[in-house]
Amino acid sequence: MAEKPGMRVALLAVTLACGLVDGAAAQGAAQAQSREAIFAQMLRDPGNVTLALRYAKLSNDEGDLEAAIGALERILFYNPSEPNARLYLGLLYAKLGSNDMARGYFESVLQHPATPEPIRARAEALLAKANERLSPHQWNNYIRTGVRYQSNGNDEPDGEYQVFDPINGLTTVEGNPTDDWNAYVQTGTFYSYDFGNQRGDRFEASLTTYNTRNARFDDFNYNMAEVTAGIRFGLPMENGMASVKPYVIGTAALLDDQEYFHGGGGGLVFDIPVGKIVVSPFAEAVWREYENNDEINIIGGSQFEDRNGVTTTAGFRLATSTYAAYRFNARLAYETRDADQDYEGFERFLAEIQFPFDVNIKGHQLLITPLFGVRYTNYDAPDPTVQDVDGIDDVTREDLEFRVGLAADYAINDWAGVGAQVLYRTTDSNLNAYETDNWTISFGPNFRF
Amino acid sequence: MPIFNSRTAARISALLAGTALFTLNVQAQSVGTAAAVNPTTEGVRPGQAIRVLRLGSDIISNERINTSPQGSTQILFVDKTTLNIGPGSSVVIDQYVFNPKTDTGQAAITLGKGIMRFVGGEISHSGGATLKTPVATVGIRGGMGTIEHTADGTIYLHHYGSATISNSCGSVTINRPGFSTSVGGPNQCPTDPEKSTKPAIDRALALLTSGPGQSGGGTFTGQGPQTIDTPTVDLPPDLQKDLDDLVREAQQDVVTGDQHYDDPPPSCTFSCTGN
CATH class of the missing domain: 1.20.5 (Single alpha-helices involved in coiled-coils or other helix-helix interfaces)
Structure with missing residues (x-):
């Protein structure tokens, strides 16, 4: 397989990311040393508020929120009327999930008659948030929308490939990857009901949708909706709280405004804290039934219905806890599809990882997320309608896909922001028809409420 | 030649004196400092007179800390644990051992009466922290909690981490912030954990910091005592x-x-x- 220019960019991005991680680790070690030195000074000079504030910030940055709380409670001893110290304590307790303590601190700011108005307004907003979190009903919603440019909007290879059909026989087709723009809207609604027991058992449901409208290739206009529902049971462990959630899932999609597939299934997911990481083993089985669409050409001539079957996925996710100083999210999975036609069945290994980190710009947060992924797919049987460049028709398709990208999300306020993403995807295949490259650039607003 | 002569006696005396000195040094080793103090707060060391604690006073193992009905203090331990002690309280540092090289150790603190909040440092992260009252024992792992003991028994409010509350009758474990348990007597079992009440939380927040007109020994406010009616300094x-x-x-x-x-x-x- 010839080297693609995009691969060099991908390798450079990986190298840069490794450098970033190395740099962050070195900075973390220096920060930890600095915090220890400040703590030693504090023991000798405990009334020094400058030291206490600096220690609180470093502790917060390192994820040691209890140490930050201890320092702030000391500052409050010296000035019990200081409203920002109370707000900060409330926020620290909120980050630990101790929302009743957070509410108490926010209320105390409002109860003091001399709290300045800007701080009072801040405390009112935080108190409202704390009361929301204390409610057994939790709703979280998001909308992401914008425009997306793709260098290969029709997902075609850059080169020749061979197809075979009974009427025309063996035909050489010239691939014509063509760019395209689309507008997209992605939505999510998450609901949970807390049963109020000590284990933290709760009912969880979600509805996610994804919709696109393309400027040029309206065959790829896509609408998808997915519903999940299940009960999460808490599992007390020595080092924290684990959980297990059995759930059911329903899904449906349109392609070019006609039914594409519908289906359903179920799964099981665990969340297990291991130090500062949450490990989430999961398994899921989803059946999908596809509908043919004579107006859409698929490479080769197979039909959508050939894909009918059950897709089974098993693997695990890894994620650092929400407020960890250095974060990553990763997913490793093994997937199989048992399709009506063997050449649409496959087994697949995939791995993806993200390294989100925050940059504070004049009080606003910019979230930067480098992301990497790889997916290897080995199909179960040759597709007789798609052949390799030598016209051999018994080659079983194997694809190796790499993905590298960078996302940036800027929070304008608590409920709105703007985001952009650059993504490069390259697929190497033993069949020319599936060797593709695609650059994707998207940007637009996002909302949370 | 006698077995026990003056030279031998001198050697034994020196050995005993050295041992006593070594023991004294170990017992007198500071385990933390009084990082904030509202009067009147007193420290009582074994075999020594009562002393008034001030900001920066050393605290040692086996020391008893008593607060008056207006007193309160925060003890900052060498393993980064902080202990806020409220008014009308009596607390003993029964045991404190910390190895800074491994960040592990053991701490046992008894609340005879009153109220205190424990915010765990390295010792609690390794599961070595124990809080006691006359009716219950609380083992805290990597966490924070408020404990109050009165004539009606002990109440424990859990803020973070994991805590096991036990006595001779039974035990309960709390893993979820915002839950609490109470123990009426040494032979009464801890109650099933339930959500902490707002009055209990508000009470803990009010008692475990300076009251009106107090400043914890700090001087940066610079404008004298505050009252609830004075503008924020x-x-x-x-x-x-x-x-x-x-x-x-x-x-x-x-x-x-x-x-x-x-x-x-x-x-x-x-x-x-x-x-």
């Missing part, structure tokens, strides 16, 4: 800005944290065409 401007920045960052962290919690699933990360 600002921090010096540079510290005010530092704290304001910290609040903004933390507020944004909480918003971003909510976003991380419900980040959309990686739908369409690899393909949106169902393949």
